Amino acid sequence: MRGLVFLGDKKAEVRDFPKPEPGPGEVVVEMKAAGLCGSDLNYYRQTSAERAGVVIIAGHEPSGVVDSVGHGVNTVHVGDRVSVYHYRGCGHCKHCLAGNIMWCPEARGYGGPIHGSAADFILTDARNCLPLPDELTFAHGALIACAAGTAFSALRKLQVSGNDTVVIFGQGPVGMNCLIMARGMGGRVIAVEPIAQRRALARKLGADEIIDPNSSDVRSAVRSLTKGEGADVALDCSGSDAARDGAITCLRLGGKAAFVGLGSRPAGEPSPINALHLIGSQITVMGSFVMPISNYWDLADFIVQRRLPMLEMITHRFSIEEAPEAVALFDGGRTGKVIIEWP
Numbered sequence: 606m607r608g609l610v611f612l613g614d615k616k617a618e619v620r621d622f623p624k625p626e627p628g629p630g631e632v633v634v635e636m637k638a639a640g641l642c643g644s645d646l647n648y649y650r651q652t653s654a655e656r657a658g659v660v661i662i663a664g665h666e667p668s669g670v671v672d673s674v675g676h677g678v679n680t681v682h683v684g685d686r687v688s689v690y691h692y693r694g695c696g697h698c699k700h701c702l703a704g705n706i707m708w709c710p711e712a713r714g715y716g717g718p719i720h721g722s723a724a725d726f727i728l729t730d731a732r733n734c735l736p737l738p739d740e741l742t743f744a745h746g747a748l749i750a751c752a753a754g755t756a757f758s759a760l761r762k763l764q765v766s767g768n769d770t771v772v773i774f775g776q777g778p779v780g781m782n783c784l785i786m787a788r789g790m791g792g793r794v795i796a797v798e799p800i801a802q803r804r805a806l807a808r809k810l811g812a813d814e815i816i817d818p819n820s821s822d823v824r825s826a827v828r829s830l831t832k833g834e835g836a837d838v839a840l841d842c843s844g845s846d847a848a849r850d851g852a853i854t855c856l857r858l859g860g861k862a863a864f865v866g867l868g869s870r871p872a873g874e875p876s877p878i879n880a881l882h883l884i885g886s887q888i889t890v891m892g893s894f895v896m897p898i899s900n901y902w903d904l905a906d907f908i909v910q911r912r913l914p915m916l917e918m919i920t921h922r923f924s925i926e927e928a929p930e931a932v933a934l935f936d937g938g939r940t941g942k943v944i945i946e947w948p
């Protein structure tokens with residue numbers, strides 16, 4: 606089978622790999638759609654020295670059809686249409702049982718230590734296979750596997766409702782998911798994005814207001830859109846220090862912010878925070894990382910029942926053979942969601 610690998614220094618190629626075989630409890634899924642995510646780019650941008658000897662298939666947004674199942678699998682069947690949750694865990698520790706597979710001591714994320722979704726087939730566990738309702742396409746399944754789930758989980762923690770003005774910093778794939786879903790929850794959305802193409806996309810996706818942080822001061826722009834008070838809720842989906850600061854300082858007294866974007870700051874290096882504003886305005890800031898797998902059912906229902914225009918964020922679709930081209934384009938930061946699709 607074919608699989609996309611990152612060689613370092615933004616070199617990528619499609620190589621041949623043996624098709625995986627399902628062991629006990631495992632499932633092989635034939636890919637139909639696989640999304641590209643900002644965190645894939647962190648691997649793509651590593652140096653060739655950092656990638657030396659790493660031959661791992663990229664991608665962690667898998668969706669497709671069950672091809673074969675291993676011994677003891679009776680909850681998933683050949684032919685099932687599924688979205689595949691993007692971390693594999695032990696299945697039995699307290700974190701796995703709570704649905705927080707990403708915290709399992711044995712957690713393995715696709716495209717990191719194990720072969721990912723930019724391939725003809727993927728090996729997973731039966732418990733990672735999330736059945737797609739008839740109303741949802743494989744492209745929806747790819748979105749749900751990571752970006753849409755990440756957005757949904759953060760918005761739920763923030764308890765966004767129709768009472769809220771929600772500022773979303775960064776209109777990459779996670780930011781666009783936040784925009785669509787915050788509106789689906791009734792929120793009024795102000796999108797903040799420095800890149801013109803992404804501002805245009807945010808407008809198409811229904812942003813109520815759009816701010817270019819390079820041409821206006823976000824803090825005062827948000828205040829002028831909120832009768833001088835500031836926003837109720839803010840999310841940073843960019844990972845930049847300026848946006849994290851903006852997510853705190855654009856808030857009203859007692860507002861809530863979530864940091865979602867990982868950014869590219871080296872792990873462990875602290876990001877500066879406007880502590881005085883945080884204290885004086887009694888701001889609540891939280892971090893939010895991916896989604897507990899158990900949220901899947903509510904997320905799928907939410908997308909179907911609110912008829913959310915999820916697919917409109919997809920601006921480019923490529924075949925697996927064209928995957929290196931897809932990653933190079935996505936790396937330019939001017940696209941909406943980019944996905945790899947199979948016929």
Ligand SMILES: [Zn+2]
Pocket residue numbers: 642643644645665751752
């Ligand atoms: Zn992701």
Ligand SMILES: [Zn+2]
Pocket residue numbers: 694695696697698699700701702709710711
């Ligand atoms: Zn576990």
